[in-house]
Amino acid sequence: MAIDFSFSPELEDLRGRVRTFIADEVKPAEARIEGHDGGEPLEGRDRIGVLIELRKKALAAGIWLPHMPEEWGGMGLGHVELAMVQAEAAKSHYGPWVFNCQAPDEGNMHTLLHWATPEQAEKYLKPLTEGKTWSCFAMTEPEVAGSDPTLIRTNAYEDGDEWVINGHKWFISNAHRASFAILICRTEENPDIPQAANTAFIIDLPAEGWNEVRQIETMHGGTGHSEIVIEDLRVHGDQMLGGRGQGHLLGQYRLGPARLAHCMRWISQAETALDMMVERSLNRFSHGSLLAEKQGIQWMIADSAMEIYQSKLMVLHAAYKIDRQEDFKAEVSMTKHFVANSLNRIIDRSIQVHGALGYSTDTPLAHMYQHARWARFADGADEVHQMRIAQRTIAAYTDEGTTRRATGDLPV
Ligand SMILES: Cc1cc2nc3c(=O)[nH]c(=O)nc-3n(C[C@H](O)[C@H](O)[C@H](O)COP(=O)(O)OP(=O)(O)OC[C@H]3O[C@@H](n4cnc5c(N)ncnc54)[C@H](O)[C@@H]3O)c2cc1C
Missing domain, CATH: 2.40.110.10 (Butyryl-CoA Dehydrogenase, subunit A, domain 2)
Structure with missing residues (x-):
C-alpha cells in the first residue's frame, strides 16, 4: 500500500514546532506591528527591528529556508513536507518572511540553485539564503x-x-x-x-x-x-x-514550484477564513437561531470545507509528483487555478457571514480579500491555465481514447 498521508514522528514534531513558533512568536509580533494589541502600529525601523528579531529566533530554532537543501543552510525537505511547513507559516502573513521562504526570494533561490554558475551562486544565492539580501x-x-x-x-x-x-x-x-x-x-x-x-x-x-x-x-x-x-x-x-535564449525556460522552471508554494500558503489563508466563518456563525443569532443552524450558512461552510479538502489533496499530489521528478506541469496548473479560485470564494463567504464586520478592517478578512484577488491572474491567469488544461485533456483523448492521463493520472 504505497499511498500514505501520514508524516514520520520527526516531521510531526517539525509541524508542531512551526505551529508553536507561529502562535507564540509571530502572531504576537504581528499584533504589535499592526497595532492590534492596543498600541500604535509600528513603522520603519521599529517594524523591521521586530521582524529581524523574529528571523534570528527562527534561525536559532532551526526553522529556516524550508525549501532549500541542507548544504545551502536549508531544511532539506521534499515538496510534500514543504507544503506542511508553508501552510503553517502562512497562518501569519509575516511567517514566510520570518522563515526566509517568501516570494519572490524563494523562487529566485530555486532558480539560482538550478541555473547559476558556482561563482554566481556564491555571490548571489549565498547572501540570499543567509537573509542578508533581497x-x-x-x-x-x-x-x-x-x-x-x-x-x-x-x-x-x-x-x-x-x-x-x-x-x-x-x-x-x-x-x-x-x-x-x-x-x-x-x-x-x-x-x-x-x-x-x-x-x-x-x-x-x-x-x-x-x-x-x-x-x-x-x-x-x-x-x-x-x-x-x-x-x-x-x-x-x-x-x-543560464544560456542564451533560455530565459523562457528559466521562467517556466521557476514558476512550477513557486506556483505550488503560493498554493500552500493560500490553503492556510482559506483555512483561517473558514475558521472565522464557523466561529462567527456559532456566535451570531438572528431570526430565532444561530447562523450555524441555518441551512444557507451551512452550505457556505460545507462548500468551503470541501474546497479546502480538494485544495489540500491537489497540492499534496502535485508536490508528490515534483518530489518523484515526474512531469508535474498539468497538476500544478490545475492546482494553482483551483486553489486561487477557492481562496477567493472562501474569503468572500466568510465576509458574507460576518456582515458589516467582515467588510471592516477590524478583522483580517478585508485585507485577505484584497490580497487574494491577484491570485487569479498572476503566475498564470485563470484562462491561460484553463487553455493549457483543455489542450492537455484533448491531446490525451486524441492519443489514447481516454482523458485519464489529463486528470491527475491517478490509480482510480
Ligand atoms: C501583486 C503582484 C505582484 C507581481 N509581481 C511580479 C514580479 O515580481 N515580477 C514580474 O515580472 N511580474 C509580477 N507581477 C505581474 C504578473 O506576473 C502579471 O500580472 C501576470 O503575468 C499577468 O500579466 P498581465 O498583468 O500583463 O496581464 P495580461 O497578460 O494582459 O492578461 C490580462 C487578462 O487577459 C486574459 N488573458 C490573457 N491571455 C489569455 C489567453 N491566452 N486566453 C484567454 N484569456 C487570456 C486573462 O483574463 C488575464 O487575466 C505581479 C503582479 C501583481 C498583481
Missing part, C-alpha cells in the same frame, strides 16, 4: 501581455564583452529594496521557436540605467511593486543566467 524577478511589461512572455520587448544587444539593455518593466515585487534582479530580456531576433527569444541576466542593484519610476499603488495599498525604466543598462556577459 532580490527581485523582472519579467512583466506594461506594453505587452505578461501572460505571453514571447512578447517581451525589453531588449539586450551585445557590445564587446557587455550587453546593453533597454526596456520597461512593472509590478516588480521587492525591486525597491533588492540587491539584485533577475531580468528577462529579448536577445534573439529570429529564434527557431518563439520561446527561445529571451535570456536572463543578473543585475546588481542599484545600477546606472535601472530607474525606478514609482512603487505602484494597488488595491491593497503601496506595497513594493515597482515600475522600472531601463535605459542603456550595461552588464558584463558573465552576468547571464
Whole structure:
C-alpha cells in the first residue's frame, strides 16, 4: 500500500514546532506591528527591528529556508513536507518572511540553485539564503501581455564583452529594496521557436540605467511593486543566467514550484477564513437561531470545507509528483487555478457571514480579500491555465481514447 498521508514522528514534531513558533512568536509580533494589541502600529525601523528579531529566533530554532537543501543552510525537505511547513507559516502573513521562504526570494533561490554558475551562486544565492539580501524577478511589461512572455520587448544587444539593455518593466515585487534582479530580456531576433527569444541576466542593484519610476499603488495599498525604466543598462556577459535564449525556460522552471508554494500558503489563508466563518456563525443569532443552524450558512461552510479538502489533496499530489521528478506541469496548473479560485470564494463567504464586520478592517478578512484577488491572474491567469488544461485533456483523448492521463493520472 504505497499511498500514505501520514508524516514520520520527526516531521510531526517539525509541524508542531512551526505551529508553536507561529502562535507564540509571530502572531504576537504581528499584533504589535499592526497595532492590534492596543498600541500604535509600528513603522520603519521599529517594524523591521521586530521582524529581524523574529528571523534570528527562527534561525536559532532551526526553522529556516524550508525549501532549500541542507548544504545551502536549508531544511532539506521534499515538496510534500514543504507544503506542511508553508501552510503553517502562512497562518501569519509575516511567517514566510520570518522563515526566509517568501516570494519572490524563494523562487529566485530555486532558480539560482538550478541555473547559476558556482561563482554566481556564491555571490548571489549565498547572501540570499543567509537573509542578508533581497532580490527581485523582472519579467512583466506594461506594453505587452505578461501572460505571453514571447512578447517581451525589453531588449539586450551585445557590445564587446557587455550587453546593453533597454526596456520597461512593472509590478516588480521587492525591486525597491533588492540587491539584485533577475531580468528577462529579448536577445534573439529570429529564434527557431518563439520561446527561445529571451535570456536572463543578473543585475546588481542599484545600477546606472535601472530607474525606478514609482512603487505602484494597488488595491491593497503601496506595497513594493515597482515600475522600472531601463535605459542603456550595461552588464558584463558573465552576468547571464543560464544560456542564451533560455530565459523562457528559466521562467517556466521557476514558476512550477513557486506556483505550488503560493498554493500552500493560500490553503492556510482559506483555512483561517473558514475558521472565522464557523466561529462567527456559532456566535451570531438572528431570526430565532444561530447562523450555524441555518441551512444557507451551512452550505457556505460545507462548500468551503470541501474546497479546502480538494485544495489540500491537489497540492499534496502535485508536490508528490515534483518530489518523484515526474512531469508535474498539468497538476500544478490545475492546482494553482483551483486553489486561487477557492481562496477567493472562501474569503468572500466568510465576509458574507460576518456582515458589516467582515467588510471592516477590524478583522483580517478585508485585507485577505484584497490580497487574494491577484491570485487569479498572476503566475498564470485563470484562462491561460484553463487553455493549457483543455489542450492537455484533448491531446490525451486524441492519443489514447481516454482523458485519464489529463486528470491527475491517478490509480482510480
Ligand atoms: C501583486 C503582484 C505582484 C507581481 N509581481 C511580479 C514580479 O515580481 N515580477 C514580474 O515580472 N511580474 C509580477 N507581477 C505581474 C504578473 O506576473 C502579471 O500580472 C501576470 O503575468 C499577468 O500579466 P498581465 O498583468 O500583463 O496581464 P495580461 O497578460 O494582459 O492578461 C490580462 C487578462 O487577459 C486574459 N488573458 C490573457 N491571455 C489569455 C489567453 N491566452 N486566453 C484567454 N484569456 C487570456 C486573462 O483574463 C488575464 O487575466 C505581479 C503582479 C501583481 C498583481
